[in-house]
Amino acid sequence: TxxxxxxxxxxxxxxxxxxxxxxxxxxxxxxxLTEWIFTGHLAAFTGVGKKLEWNVEKMECTxxxxxxxxxxxxxxxxxxx
Numbered sequence: 001t002x003x004x005x006x007x008x009x010x011x012x013x014x015x016x017x018x019x020x021x022x023x024x025x026x027x028x029x030x031x032x033l034t035e036w037i038f039t040g041h042l043a044a045f046t047g048v049g050k051k052l053e054w055n056v057e058k059m060e061c062t063x064x065x066x067x068x069x070x071x072x073x074x075x076x077x078x079x080x081x
Contacts, residue, residue: 035059042067 061067
């Protein structure tokens with residue numbers, strides 16, 4: 001079994017300071033976790049009892065297009081990415 005840690009943050013500092021390997025691969029799970037939380041927040045805008053349908057590849061709501069205004073940014077001229 002894997003040794004118990006004090007949590008993801010403690011594990012990252014142990015990896016940096018003591019050269020230990022991570023048991024939780026933070027770099028591959030953090031993006032998916034953030035998107036999952038973000039879509040939950042967006043679902044609150046759809047209203048009670050309504051289902052938000054999310055296209056993962058396009059990062060957009062397919063059944064409530066008005067929700068897509070909260071996804072991404074509109075950059076000012078000269079500040080585009």
